[in-house]
Amino acid sequence: MASLSVEKLTKRFGASLAVDDLELAVREGELVALLGPSGCGKTTTLRMVAGFLPPTSGRVLFDDEDVTRLPAHKRSTGMVFQSYALFPHMTAAQNVGFGLEMRGLRAAERSTRIEEALKLVRLSHLADRLPRELSGGQQQRVALARALVINPKLFLLDEPLSNLDAKLRAEVRLEIRALQQRLGLTTLLVTHDREEALTMADRLVVMDAGRVRQIGSPRELYDEPQDAFVADFVGRCNILSGRRENETHFRTDNGLLLPVDTAENESRNATAFALRPERIAISAGAGDEIHGPVQAVTYLGPQTEYHVRIGKDSLVVLRPTPTANEPLSSVKPEDIVSLQWDHRAPRLVPKVS
Amino acid sequence: MLVGLMERPSLGRGLMRALIALAYLIIFAPVSMVVVTSFFSQEIISFPPPALTWHWYANAWNKPEFLHGMTTSLQVAALAAAVGVPIGTAAALAIVRGNFVGRGAISSLLLAPLAVPGVVAGSGLYMLYVLAENFFDRDIKATTEGLVAAHALLAIPWTVRLVVASLQGLDRSAEEAAANLGAGPLTVFRRITLPMMRPGIVAAAMFSFIQSFENLDISLLLVGPGRITLPVAMLNYLEFRIDPTLSAVATAQILLVGALMVLTDRFVNLSRVV
Numbered sequence: 001m002a003s004l005s006v007e008k009l010t011k012r013f014g015a016s017l018a019v020d021d022l023e024l025a026v027r028e029g030e031l032v033a034l035l036g037p038s039g040c041g042k043t044t045t046l047r048m049v050a051g052f053l054p055p056t057s058g059r060v061l062f063d064d065e066d067v068t069r070l071p072a073h074k075r076s077t078g079m080v081f082q083s084y085a086l087f088p089h090m091t092a093a094q095n096v097g098f099g100l101e102m103r104g105l106r107a108a109e110r111s112t113r114i115e116e117a118l119k120l121v122r123l124s125h126l127a128d129r130l131p132r133e134l135s136g137g138q139q140q141r142v143a144l145a146r147a148l149v150i151n152p153k154l155f156l157l158d159e160p161l162s163n164l165d166a167k168l169r170a171e172v173r174l175e176i177r178a179l180q181q182r183l184g185l186t187t188l189l190v191t192h193d194r195e196e197a198l199t200m201a202d203r204l205v206v207m208d209a210g211r212v213r214q215i216g217s218p219r220e221l222y223d224e225p226q227d228a229f230v231a232d233f234v235g236r237c238n239i240l241s242g243r244r245e246n247e248t249h250f251r252t253d254n255g256l257l258l259p260v261d262t263a264e265n266e267s268r269n270a271t272a273f274a275l276r277p278e279r280i281a282i283s284a285g286a287g288d289e290i291h292g293p294v295q296a297v298t299y300l301g302p303q304t305e306y307h308v309r310i311g312k313d314s315l316v317v318l319r320p321t322p323t324a325n326e327p328l329s330s331v332k333p334e335d336i337v338s339l340q341w342d343h344r345a346p347r348l349v350p351k352v353s
Numbered sequence: 354m355l356v357g358l359m360e361r362p363s364l365g366r367g368l369m370r371a372l373i374a375l376a377y378l379i380i381f382a383p384v385s386m387v388v389v390t391s392f393f394s395q396e397i398i399s400f401p402p403p404a405l406t407w408h409w410y411a412n413a414w415n416k417p418e419f420l421h422g423m424t425t426s427l428q429v430a431a432l433a434a435a436v437g438v439p440i441g442t443a444a445a446l447a448i449v450r451g452n453f454v455g456r457g458a459i460s461s462l463l464l465a466p467l468a469v470p471g472v473v474a475g476s477g478l479y480m481l482y483v484l485a486e487n488f489f490d491r492d493i494k495a496t497t498e499g500l501v502a503a504h505a506l507l508a509i510p511w512t513v514r515l516v517v518a519s520l521q522g523l524d525r526s527a528e529e530a531a532a533n534l535g536a537g538p539l540t541v542f543r544r545i546t547l548p549m550m551r552p553g554i555v556a557a558a559m560f561s562f563i564q565s566f567e568n569l570d571i572s573l574l575l576v577g578p579g580r581i582t583l584p585v586a587m588l589n590y591l592e593f594r595i596d597p598t599l600s601a602v603a604t605a606q607i608l609l610v611g612a613l614m615v616l617t618d619r620f621v622n623l624s625r626v627v
Binding site: 076083085099 | 531534540544
């Protein structure tokens with residue numbers, strides 16, 4: 001395994017800037033996720049690391065070796081593609097063995113290694129099946145085995161779970177993460193699914209329009225987003241634009257005063273108030289400073305979501321679903337409720353720059 | 354309500370089935386007429402036939418022009434496919450994968466023979482061959498080579514169409530995956546791209562073969578003594594006599610083409626390629 005550094009990486013397609021001066025480092029054994037909406041440049045970045053796309057400028061290094069000009073087939077990365085990209089005319093075992101064959105391994109050693117790799121992904125019994133005879137989840141595991149069997153310097157995952165159904169996705173997510181940690185794989189994961197990124201990654205890179213918005217651990221990004229884009233992208237968030245009123249309050253564009261501990265927020269350009277829905281407490285009645293009519297109550301099973309109108313603004317609140325004897329359980333639209341939050345919970349952040 | 358919902362589609366389905374049956378009838382009526390009449394005992398076909406016979410098959414077998422025509426046609430068709438399919442495949446690769454100005458124009462040019470009536474193309478080629486014969490001072494028309502070259506013109510557009518379609522549907526990430534695993538560009542092409550194109554190429558070979566095997570109009574002016582293709586031999590026969598011998602020959606032709614399609618379908622799923 002190697003570490004990965006990306007220095008001042010830029011990719012232009014004609015007039016458009018797909019990746020703009022990107023700096024990124026992945027330590028040995030670390031899983032870093034590139035997270036962002038489609039078109040943010042995350043896949044382009046991954047393809048430049050894999051060697052499928054030449055960068056317009058900048059460098060890609062594996063350990064200290066500059067591989068920027070090295071073609072894909074000489075980089076020794078193991079990539080899992082979104083479509084899995086299995087070879088349709090080869091069996092699972094032949095797919096897995098292809099990389100070993102390219103490395104000139106003898107047949108006997110190849111078959112031992114293939115067996116090991118298929119065992120790793122629990123597919124030994126399906127070694128002789130063609131890809132079209134395998135389910136989506138099984139194909140995905142063949143793709144994993146094929147990428148890992150060559151002992152790559154770098155493990156690259158391009159939206160590897162997006163073609164699986166929701167239940168399987170949650171399962172495979174944990175499986176890949178366990179495998180990655182056990183084998184100490186230096187991994188770059190590209191995804192647009194925030195849950196996937198939060199659960200799998202050691203560190204997240206939130207990208208937008210070819211630029212890095214923020215790099216940090218999942219918890220850092222979730223709790224301390226540096227701007228409204230990151231706050232919104234890594235999880236649901238109430239984002240209200242306005243300005244800092246004083247030491248203790250933020251005033252929204254609609255004139256609403258919201259309590260906030262500004263000592264926690266030194267942001268120089270605080271034009272938005274960001275507060276996670278689950279950080280807001282709710283109680284029936286108009287007892288507190290912030291109160292207003294409920295617009296909608298959505299039952300989500302373990303949790304219930306309340307849309308509450310406060311003046312001209314609206315806040316979303318996410319609470320554990322109350323049991324039948326709690327007063328909150330009878331709250332319905334048009335009822336007046338009060339909202340409270342720890343004044344250290346909201347972040348004052350710049351709106352999208 | 355539920356009954357109504359179930360009835361309507363079944364009415365539609367019935368109509369659909371009737372239409373499909375009608376379509377099959379229209380397609381197969383002429384073919385089956387040929388096959389059926391080849392067993393009629395009378396020389397002039399009339400319904401109902403007085404008796405059934407194998408006589409016309411024996412008659413066709415005993416006429417050297419048919420047997421020879423058959424071998425000539427098979428030979429020309431095989432050669433035309435062997436020449437046209439690689440050229441068409443290479444052209445399809447250039448059209449889909451290449452990155453140069455005028456790809457669209459080349460693609461239209463290669464498909465153009467489909468739009469030219471065979472007789473026109475045949476006479477055009479005839480004149481071209483005469484010119485070329487004078488220039489190179491050797492025979493071109495009435496030779497196997499000349500005929501194969503003309504029939505390759507039938508193979509190329511079919512191949513370009515089918516292989517372009519199969520290339521466009523090809524998942525390029527499989528090629529990237531192969532490169533990712535250490536395969537250089539040539540290995541990727543040989544081990545991944547070519548096998549993935551195989552259904553398109555096999556189908557193209559089959560259609561090219563059939564197009565050539567059945568071709569009458571282009572061949573008409575280009576065949577020569579001793580090199581008469583089967584369709585031309587049949588036309589020649591028709592000029593002097595009309596009897597079910599031709600039906601017998603046509604039945605053999607139909608069986609051969611049918612067998613070829615069944616065989617091809619076993620290798621590649623034709624309904625998915627074409």
